[in-house]
Amino acid sequence: MAAAEFACSGDAYGTKVSVGNTVTSGRSAPVALGCGTTPGIRKTNTVASVDASPLLTSGTVSTTAGTFASPTKSRTSATVQDVNLVSGLITATAVKSVSSTIHDGTGFSTSDNGTTFTNLKIGTLSVDATVAPNTRIDILGGYVILNEQVEKIGARSASLTVNAIHVFLDDGTEIIVAHARSGLKGPVVGTLDGYAYGSKVVLGSGLVTSGPSFRQGLPCLGTNGKLRVNEGVGVSVGSLLDTGTIRNTATGTVNATTADGETTSTVQSANVLDGLVSSGLRRSSAGRRPGCVHRRQHHRSMGAPASIDEIAEQGYGLAVRERDNDLSAVAVPVLDGDRRLIAILGVQGPATRFDAVFMTALVPALCDRAAVIAAAF
Numbered sequence: 001m002a003a004a005e006f007a008c009s010g011d012a013y014g015t016k017v018s019v020g021n022t023v024t025s026g027r028s029a030p031v032a033l034g035c036g037t038t039p040g041i042r043k044t045n046t047v048a049s050v051d052a053s054p055l056l057t058s059g060t061v062s063t064t065a066g067t068f069a070s071p072t073k074s075r076t077s078a079t080v081q082d083v084n085l086v087s088g089l090i091t092a093t094a095v096k097s098v099s100s101t102i103h104d105g106t107g108f109s110t111s112d113n114g115t116t117f118t119n120l121k122i123g124t125l126s127v128d129a130t131v132a133p134n135t136r137i138d139i140l141g142g143y144v145i146l147n148e149q150v151e152k153i154g155a156r157s158a159s160l161t162v163n164a165i166h167v168f169l170d171d172g173t174e175i176i177v178a179h180a181r182s183g184l185k186g187p188v189v190g191t192l193d194g195y196a197y198g199s200k201v202v203l204g205s206g207l208v209t210s211g212p213s214f215r216q217g218l219p220c221l222g223t224n225g226k227l228r229v230n231e232g233v234g235v236s237v238g239s240l241l242d243t244g245t246i247r248n249t250a251t252g253t254v255n256a257t258t259a260d261g262e263t264t265s266t267v268q269s270a271n272v273l274d275g276l277v278s279s280g281l282r283r284s285s286a287g288r289r290p291g292c293v294h295r296r297q298h299h300r301s302m303g304a305p306a307s308i309d310e311i312a313e314q315g316y317g318l319a320v321r322e323r324d325n326d327l328s329a330v331a332v333p334v335l336d337g338d339r340r341l342i343a344i345l346g347v348q349g350p351a352t353r354f355d356a357v358f359m360t361a362l363v364p365a366l367c368d369r370a371a372v373i374a375a376a377f
Contacts, residue, residue, distance in 0.1 A: 006103055006186030007221055007254075008074035009035040009159070013179050014061030015080060017052045020172040025052035027179075029061040031076070035191055035220040036364065039069035040357055054087040056175055063180075071104035072186075077114065078164070078178040085167060085175055089139060093119040097147075097164040097178035108158035108184065110151050115162055117146070142169035156255075159183030185221055190259035190315065193368075194218040198246030198267045201237050210237045214246050218261050222252030234268075244268030316363050321351050330359035332366045334373050345370050 013027035029045040043065045050058045059082030066075050076099050083092040098114030112133065120127040122137055122144060133149040148163040164178035197212035216230040231247040245268045252261030319329045331346030345366055348354070 005037045005188050005190075006072045006184045007035045007037055007188050007191055008041075008067040008072075008182075008184055009033055009221075010065050010074045010076040010099070010101075010180075010182040012063040012065055012076040012078040012097075012099075012181070014047070014063060014078050014177070015050050015052075015056055015058055016174075016176045016179070017055050018174050025050065025056065028058075029063045029078075031063040031065045033065045033067065033074060033076070035185075036067070037186075037188070037191065038360055039067050039072070041361075042066040055085065055173065056177075057084045058082055058177075071102050072184065073100055073102045074182040074184055075100040076180040076182050078180050080164075080178050083165070083177055085165070085177070086139075086169075090120075090122050090144065090165070090167065092117055092121070092165075095120065095164045095178045097162040097180040099160045099162045099180040099182040101158050101160055101182040101184045103158070103184050103186065108153050110153065110158060110160035110182075112147065112149060112160065112162050115147055115164060117164070120146075139167075141171075142167065142173075144168075156187075157183065157185040185254075187256040188221070188254050188259065189257055190254070191220040192218055192222055192252045192254060192259055192261040193220060194250065194261055194263045196248040196250060196263035196265040198232075198248060198265050199235050199241055199243060199270075201240050210235060210241065213243075214248050216248035216250045216263065218250040218252050218263050220254075222254040222259075222261060223250065225251065225253050227251045239274040240272070242271040244270075316366070318356055318359055320356060326351055328354040328356075328359065330362055330366065332363065332370050334370045336374060343370075343373060345373065 011030065011032040013030040015025065015028045017025035028050045029047045031043045031045045033041065033043065044063065046060065046062045048060060050056065050061060058080050062079045064077045068075065077097065079094060079096040081094050083095055096114065096116050098112060100111040100113065102109050102111065116129050117127055117131060118129065122139060127146065131147045133147050135146040137144045137146065145166040148166045150161040152159045159182065161181040163176050167175040195215055195217045197215040199210065199213045201210035213235045214230045214232045216228060228250045229247065231245065234243045234245055236242045247266045248264065250263045316330060316332045321328060327348055328351040329346055329348035331344050333341055334343035334345055336342050347362055347366065
């Protein structure tokens with residue numbers, strides 16, 4: 001039986017400004033974890049400055065996101081230097097938010113440890129370096145939430161969102177400074193991927209004249225068995241394509257024993273190339289990608305080969321200096337719709353640089369290509 005796996009998620013960004021439903025300054029220096037189960041991942045991003053004056057200006061923005069083992073943890077952070085909001089009403093030398101979600105022997109927990117404010121002033125009020133969660137301060141024309149936190153802890157998942165500064169103005173303007181969110185879900189047997197769309201038109205020059213219509217994605221942690229639908233009345237691209245109603249769906253379940261998903265696309269009354277190709281109804285579907293349940297490798301001593309049962313359990317195989325002391329390799333199976341082995345896809349390299357951590361990081365990409373190969377059979 002494989003060790004319990006936890007899917008890590010999270011994202012961070014430095015600043016964002018929106019007025020009503022319009023974003024006037026998007027997420028600066030964004031970074032995201034996705035939702036893999038591999039520990040030791042670290043991502044960073046930085047920008048030199050942000051200018052959305054008079055609502056916001058800043059100096060350097062730096063963000064990080066990472067995954068850890070012993071205990072299992074996802075952690076994100078955002079640091080913003082030289083903050084100036086609302087024409088100087090709010091200023092700070094630096095603002096930092098940190099979000100951590102942890103699972104250990106006692107269960108799930110979260111932490112904002114590391115969230116700090118340096119020389120923060122709101123009007124004439126000087127604010128301490130550490131602030132209690134969800135502290136509200138009224139300002140002229142609105143209010144500010146400092147160390148804004150949204151925590152969710154359940155039986156199989158947990159997450160924490162931290163916004164160091166969140167400004168709400170009476171005219172509908174919102175300003176966020178130093179956003180960090182982390183999360184864990186598990187135990188899970190693997191993660192999912194996929195999407196469906198009804199149509200797409202690309203000219204020979206590579207110009208996309210009609211992008212993926214009514215695209216519906218399949219979240220990596222599934223939909224808890226619920227059906228997600230994106231549909232529309234149809235697509236018309238001159239003489240190239242004309243369709244009736246398009247309906248795309250995605251559903252999936254991820255837990256300790258299964259990682260199953262399905263996407264479907266249904267197109268009514270398709271007319272292609274001015275009637276050269278036509279169809280009353282066209283439906284396609286895709287289930288779980290064969291061979292792509294990715295579980296973290298069981299650590300073993302150098303050169304000790306995995307058993308067949310272990311390889312089958314984790315969904316891929318590593319060979320570290322097994323047959324050649326200077327060579328290491330990683331491989332995944334290519335399975336047909338009945339989960340019969342039709343091929344093996346692998347990558348090998350020099351053992352001095354191709355270690356277990358590096359090879360394990362290649363598994364999701366290998367799974368993607370294995371799915372493409374399997375689809376041809």
